[in-house]
Amino acid sequence: MSRIGKLPIKVPSNVQVEINEQSIHISGPHGKLFKKISNSISITIDENTIYVNKNDNTRIANQLYGLTRTLINNMVIGVSQKFERTLQLQGVGYRAQLKDKDLILNLGYSHPVLIEIPTGIDIKVEKNVGIIITGFDKELVGQLAATIRNKRPPEPYKGKGILYKGEIIKRKVGKSGK
Structure with a gap:
């Protein structure tokens, strides 16, 4: 089980997050980033916090779980701080x-x-x-x-x-x- 994937992602107030089915758009003061997400991973947002969850318990889903969370976290940090x-x-x-x-x-x-x-x-x-x-x-x-x-x-x-x-x-x- 991924310890990194379980961690929530805090979104700063100057960053906007938009989730459309299996893609995420993040925009901030320094730019805009877009990422397509695998079907075995789901993303939810609640009060300036992003949560990453697995849809199924396969080996590939476990591998993508922590990776997806880290990529989204890097996107949030990049558009807010560079x-x-x-x-x-x-x-x-x-x-x-x-x-x-x-x-x-x-x-x-x-x-x-x-x-x-x-x-x-x-x-x-x-x-x-x-x-x-x-x-x-x-x-x-x-x-x-x-x-x-x-x-x-x-x-x-x-x-x-x-x-x-x-x-x-x-x-x-x-x-x-x-």
Whole structure:
């Protein structure tokens, strides 16, 4: 039994929730999100609190129970507060800059890496080595951060690459130059 699925979701006063059969629409000051819900899960709302329930007791319903509750909770938090992910560039000559709706990264390749910023996402560059990604969709923010990090993942010998803020790279010992 899911312990997470049983928890109610508190809805802030500045967020509107609309439930239509097997879909949920959540809108707030930062944006609007929509999610289709499986037929084995039902959603009810009562006095600014959302409850998620299982319609049947199958294995798939048990798997979707906690997942659905977490996704709806992330939607409520996103439209009311936004999500943020911070990346750090470490390496000589590594830098980032914004140009129109594109993020340009110089990562030691022979060419600059161009990443298009999706709608609903805001990016700020601090001191040419810090990238702050904010948005109301947690999945989109995390996916963009992972895409950027994948352009030059941190390597264990010198620690160069793109790291999440607070990430610690376990360093390896190099050759023993005899």
